């Protein structure tokens with residue numbers, strides 16, 4: 001992502017916050033970008049305003065509750081054009097953990113045009129700043145009537161930089177997955193989906209629904225899921241549905257009857273048995289029925 | 302004089318959350334108050350019953366992010382109670398550490414906003430800067446600055462390696478002098494005293510009548526703290542004082558919070574020295590039978606009660622809360638009566654209202 005260095009000839013852009021029913025996590029982190037020196041938005045050419053009429057950039061938090069919707073839309077309407085809207089946290093982007101509630105009417109882009117998304121729950125201030133920097137670039141391009149600069153193909157060097165222990169984007173290793181779907185079961189945001197396809201079982205993780213809680217990793221029996229410290233995920237709206245991690249676990253034919261099955265991952269065997277021998281290796285390429293037949297000699301029901 | 306009615310919203314009240322008040326005024330004196338609630342209503346009672354017990358650990362952590370650890374830890378305690386799971390002793394200490402870390406951050410945030418409302422911009426930034434020590438600590442140990450993801454059914458899902466324990470100890474050492482200094486400033490600085498003493502008084506009897514909890518109760522002389530009255534987890538093995546004040550005003554509540562933050566530092570240090578080795582989580586996938594129970598804890602804002610009923614499946618049959626801000630914000634009626642309209646934000650902030658907990 002390109003950066004918006006502070007340009008002294010440009011006036012400070014005014015940021016206006018709208019809380020659309022958040023758990024206050026994102027809002028408390030936004031407060032640090034107004035008060036803590038190292039995260040100060042003034043360093044990237046912005047400052048906060050309490051008045052929508054003065055604002056250039058709108059920061060929305062929360063999943064857009066039914067009760068607050070009209071107030072949000074009214075405040076948004078008071079912000080003059082050209083304005084750029086940033087969805088801060090997964091709540092406004094996808095509903096986050098609050099999706100599917102009668103009381104939640106988001107995602108926010110159903111009602112107003114969003115330009116930049118900052119995933120995270122809550123995103124760390126550095127990620128919020130990266131999102132605001134992107135918004136500044138888009139705002140200037142819109143004001144000047146030019147196309148926004150293209151997104152750099154490489155992530156910004158110091159932005160994705162390792163900082164010890166940060167719970168960032170999840171990673172997935174299809175070779176270790178046994179398709180037990182425990183991760184899908186425990187995920188509060190509904191970020192993980194399995195699809196049975198012709199050639200194999202497809203795993204998809206939507207980072208715009210993920211709250212980086214790591215519960216899937218905790219309950220995954222084989223360690224197929226890992227937490228990375230990649231936290232710089234702010235992106236433009238046209239990338240919203242591209243932010244996924246996928247994997248395919250190919251089916252293999254049963255060495256007995258030829259029926260397609262999901263092979264056992266070595267990671268699961270390691271969890272289940274202290275060591276694997278030739279016998280286990282032979283049995284693992286068989287479907288349940290053939291395995292039963294070959295190991296205990298025929299069907300016993 | 303005929304009373305007039307005005308509506309105050311989050312921007313006038315210096316609140317992070319959308320909360321609206323209808324205030325009845327005579328001149329510039331408050332005579333009546335009506336809270337317009339529900340803006341952060343996300344249908345949580347409905348949502349928790351659509352999610353299984355595992356998903357609820359993560360969902361409940363987002364009920365409110367200032368007391369975000371209290372929710373999953375109290376919820377897991379309820380599940381463990383129903384299932385008869387004995388949490389390893391090490392996990393009890395690790396839970397207490399997470400709770401106390403969150404308490405310090407939460408109390409400091411409230412004190413920071415108080416400085417902001419009084420117009421003490423430098424102090425506001427100073428408190429937020431001190432709070433950053435806690436924020437960085439949380440990120441280094443748990444991976445996130447707000448939501449710790451520390452709990453699971455049967456214990457915790459984080460470890461304090463010897464290096465991390467040492468780091469945490471050093472960070473606590475770093476907090477001591479600033480916390481002492483803040484306590485001194487908030488209780489003795491003339492500019493703060495003049496704005497906070499005698500303001501928004503909740504007398505002891507009214508505090509009882511309204512059943513307020515947490516620092517609001519303790520600021521009015523009621524030494525009620527769940528960690529002492531009905532100890533849970535590791536708290537029966539830890540030494541701490543329940544901070545109380547008797548004046549029931551804005552100053553008293555701030556003073557209680559700052560002393561509690563100091564006590565929390567000591568609690569964390571005690572945990573670090575007493576915590577035994579061993580497992581940090583019992584069986585990873587326990588059976589949860591049918592049953593019902595109540596679990597409670599002392600969240601930063603006061604007593605938090607969970608009611609949980611299960612039916613033998615891994616979906617909760619019913620889950621209900623009583624959150625501290627519910628009673629505390631009702632008592633605002635007493636605290637605000639007769640005060641000037643300009644003091645409303647300061648008094649409202651002094652109960653540290655959590656709207657996302659209360660509206661759910």
Ligand code: SF4
Nearest residue numbers: 022023025089091121
């Ligand atoms: S994204 Fe997460 S932290 Fe932010 S408001 Fe939503 S639940 Fe809270």
Ligand code: SF4
Nearest residue numbers: 187210211213214216
């Ligand atoms: S970390 Fe895993 S369980 Fe948690 S929200 Fe993301 S995908 Fe779901």
